[in-house]
Structure formats: C-alpha cells, structure tokens
Amino acid sequence: MTITAEQVKDLRDRTGAGMMECKKALAEAAGDVEKAIDLLRKAGLQKAEKRAGRAADQGLVEAYIHPGNRVGVLIEVNCETDFVARTPEFQELVRNLAMQVAALGAEYVSRSDVPAERVARERQVYAGQMEGQKKPPAIVEKIVEGKLEKFYGEVCLLDQPYMRDDTVKVGDLVNGVSGRTGEKMVVRRFVRFRLGQE
Amino acid sequence: MTITAEQVKDLRDRTGAGMMECKKALAEAAGDVEKAIDLLRKAGLQKAEKRAGRAADQGLVEAYIHPGNRVGVLIEVNCETDFVARTPEFQELVRNLAMQVAALGAEYVSRSDVPAERVARERQVYAGQMEGQKKPPAIVEKIVEGKLEKFYGEVCLLDQPYMRDDTVKVGDLVNGVSGRTGEKMVVRRFVRFRLGQE
Numbered sequence: 001m002t003i004t005a006e007q008v009k010d011l012r013d014r015t016g017a018g019m020m021e022c023k024k025a026l027a028e029a030a031g032d033v034e035k036a037i038d039l040l041r042k043a044g045l046q047k048a049e050k051r052a053g054r055a056a057d058q059g060l061v062e063a064y065i066h067p068g069n070r071v072g073v074l075i076e077v078n079c080e081t082d083f084v085a086r087t088p089e090f091q092e093l094v095r096n097l098a099m100q101v102a103a104l105g106a107e108y109v110s111r112s113d114v115p116a117e118r119v120a121r122e123r124q125v126y127a128g129q130m131e132g133q134k135k136p137p138a139i140v141e142k143i144v145e146g147k148l149e150k151f152y153g154e155v156c157l158l159d160q161p162y163m164r165d166d167t168v169k170v171g172d173l174v175n176g177v178s179g180r181t182g183e184k185m186v187v188r189r190f191v192r193f194r195l196g197q198e
Numbered sequence: 199m200t201i202t203a204e205q206v207k208d209l210r211d212r213t214g215a216g217m218m219e220c221k222k223a224l225a226e227a228a229g230d231v232e233k234a235i236d237l238l239r240k241a242g243l244q245k246a247e248k249r250a251g252r253a254a255d256q257g258l259v260e261a262y263i264h265p266g267n268r269v270g271v272l273i274e275v276n277c278e279t280d281f282v283a284r285t286p287e288f289q290e291l292v293r294n295l296a297m298q299v300a301a302l303g304a305e306y307v308s309r310s311d312v313p314a315e316r317v318a319r320e321r322q323v324y325a326g327q328m329e330g331q332k333k334p335p336a337i338v339e340k341i342v343e344g345k346l347e348k349f350y351g352e353v354c355l356l357d358q359p360y361m362r363d364d365t366v367k368v369g370d371l372v373n374g375v376s377g378r379t380g381e382k383m384v385v386r387r388f389v390r391f392r393l394g395q396e
Contacts, residue, residue, distance in 0.1 A: 038319070038322070038323055038326075041323045041326075041327075042323055042326035042327055042329075044327060057393060057394030058393070058394075059393060059394075060267040060393070061263060061267050061268060061269060061270035061391045061392070061393055062263065062267060062270065063261030063262075063263050063270055063272060064261075065259060065260065065261050069258040069259050069260060069283075070259060071259060072259035072260065072261055072272050072274075073272070074261060074270050074271070074272035074389055074391055075391075076270075076391045076393065078393075078394070085267075121236070124236070125236055125239045125240055128236075128239075128240035129239075129240055129242060131240075189391065191272060191389045193259045193272055193273075193274045193387065194259070195255060195256070195257060195258070195259055195274065195276075196255030196256075196257075196276070
C-alpha cells in the first residue's frame with residue numbers, strides 16, 4: 001500500500017494533524033480517508049470535524065427573499081479573486097441570479113446536475129405521449145429530444161431564458177460577465193424554499 | 199385493489215387532474231402514486247410536475263447574510279396562521295434563528311434529524327478514545343452518552359445554547375414564543391452556505 005503525498009496533504013487539510021500522523025493513519029487505514037480521520041480522532045489528533053476551505057474559491061454568498069417572505073433563495077457564485085467578487089458588476093450578477101431562481105424556480109444549476117433517472121423518466125413520458133400514433137422511431141426520437149431541451153430550459157438555471165431579457169440564456173449572462181472581467185465564474189449551488197412546500 | 203378517496207384527493211392535489219382520471223390512473227398503477235402521475239402525464243392530463251402546497255403551513259422564509267457575503271443562511275419557520283407570521287415577535291424569532299445558524303453553524307434542526315450512522319460513528323470514536331484505559335463498561339457508556347449530549351448541543355440547532363443568552367437552549371426560545379402566541383411553531387428547515395466549502 002503506497003500512500004501518496006497528495007493523500008497526506010488532503011488529510012492534513014481536512015484534519016489539521018501533522019504530516020507524520022496523517023501518513024501513519026492513512027497506512028493503518030489502508031488509504032481509506034474517512035477511516036484515517038476516525039483513527040486520528042480516536043488518537044485525539046484532530047480537535048474538531050472541520051474541513052479546511054478550498055482557498056482558491058472566491059465569490060459571494062447572496063440571498064433573495066421575495067416580498068411577503070414566502071419564497072427565498074440562497075446562492076453561491078464563485079470567481080477567482082476577492083477583488084472581482086467586490087466589483088459592482090459581479091455583485092449585480094449574483095443578485096440577479098438569486099432573483100431569477102426565486103422567480104422561475106430552477107431546480108438544478110446545469111443539465112449535468114439532472115439525475116440520469118429523472119432524464120430517463122422524462123424520456124419515457126414523452127415517448128408515451130406519442131404511443132399509438134404510428135410515428136417512425138426516428139421522428140419520435142427527434143420529438144423526445146426537442147421536449148427534453150425544453151425541459152432543461154425549465155429546470156436548469158443556466159439553460160433558462162434570463163428573466164430581464166429572454167433573448168439570452170442565463171448561462172450566456174454569466175459568460176458575459178466572466179469574459180469582461182477575465183475570470184472564470186461558476187454558479188456553485190443554490191437552494192430555493194417555498195413556504196410549506198418540499 | 200381498492201383506491202381510497204384520500205389517495206384520489208392526494209393525486210388531484212398534486213396533478214390538478216380530474217377526480218375520475220385520478221381514480222382510473224391509480225387503479226391502472228395499482229395504487230402507486232408516482233406511477234399514476236406518469237400515466238396522467240402520458241395522457242396529457244397534467245400540465246406540469248408541480249405539487250400543491252400544504253395550505254396549513256404558514257410562517258416565514260427568511261435569510262441572513264453575514265457581512266462580507268462569505269456565510270449565508272436560508273431558513274423556514276412555520277406557525278399556524280399568517281396573522282402570527284406577521285407579528286414582530288415571530289419575525290424577530292426567525293431573524294434570530296437565521297443569525298444563530300450563521301454564527302454557530304448547526305447542521306440539523308433537532309437530534310432526530312441526525313442520521314443513525316453518524317451517531318454510531320460518534321459513539322465508536324468516543325469509545326475508541328478510552329480504549330486501553332481499563333474503565334468499567336458502565337462508566338465508558340456513561341462517558342460516551344455525555345459526549346454524545348455535547349455533540350447534539352453542537353450540531354443540532356434546537357439543542358444549541360442561544361447565542362444571545364446561553365442560559366437557554368434555542369429550543370426553549372422557540373417554545374417561549376410558541377407559548378406566548380398560542381401557536382405551534384416548527385423550524386422546518388435551513389441551509390447554510392460558507393464560501394468555498396461543502
């Protein structure tokens with residue numbers, strides 16, 4: 001069992017324990033990080049179960065509460081430097097993204113976040129709607145793909161039309177700000193609460 | 199297969215489809231609600247996959263963003279009537295709960311929300327810390343229980359000491375407002391984002 005320097009560094013970042021302790025714990029745990037953390041905790045070498053932040057991630061955490069306090073959104077958008085995070089343009093972008101989620105209720109950031117089972121279920125429903133219409137399979141497939149595109153445009157934030165200008169997608173809006181500031185930007189996560197709903 | 203009136207009502211609430219359609223779909227799906235929803239959708243009898251809110255739940259969705267926008271919290275607290283939700287006392291309670299989560303970083307609302315596996319893991323770690331100390335099992339168990347209490351007081355919002363008065367628990371604070379207004383109050387859910395962390 002070889003323990004790489006990277007594994008040791010990762011465990012140090014997560015536990016704050018010394019290099020040799022981390023190496024020893026990893027060897028004892030046969031490379032299993034979670035197990036190594038437990039070993040360090042048992043040995044009292046980690047004070048709290050806290051993880052170090054990934055220092056490279058800058059940006060903003062922002063909220064938008066719809067008047068009446070029945071719908072609220074919490075969002076995190078990352079950029080590369082705190083300098084850009086403090087610019088009015090970035091701050092406005094984040095505020096607008098939070099409002100967009102509140103108003104249009106996206107469920108995922110991007111289409112790669114939609115679980116495969118949900119996509120499969122959508123496909124099945126769309127295909128089922130055309131059953132008995134004797135359409136050629138290639139046409140059915142094309143229509144299903146079209147409906148799936150529409151579905152992504154409803155549930156994925158980056159695929160939605162922007163509420164203030166529906167000629168652009170939200171993803172294009174983010175890319176625009178990213179291009180002007182020269183920094184990579186990532187909508188990291190969001191949640192939306194609606195009073196009394198799941 | 200008997201379909202109850204309650205099942206039909208539930209499906210109607212969730213799909214907006216007619217009573218007879220819902221009954222038929224449920225019978226065809228042998229009582230499986232998710233399957234019945236898919237059948238209704240295939241038949242075009244449900245426009246969108248939206249669920250009706252549970253009308254009984256009143257309250258507020260509120261956010262707190264720590265200055266600097268690196269930590270943010272979104273919270274939902276329920277009460278029984280919109281009248282109470284609009285009172286300054288309830289609004290202040292919700293604001294304070296959001297600030298508490300931002301400042302002290304609870305992970306769960308109450309101890310019943312902590313996954314059993316996590317509790318088991320904590321127990322194991324605590325017991326492991328005393329290995330080789332030849333303590334009687336009953337003493338070990340007592341110490342483990344004590345540490346577990348401390349753990350709940352750190353990760354469960356309602357078990358945490360209230361940040362503005364650590365002689366009371368957050369749960370007591372909620373119960374106090376509940377008692378004075380005569381309405382049941384439930385901290386339904388919250389999320390806490392810290393920039394660049396999981």
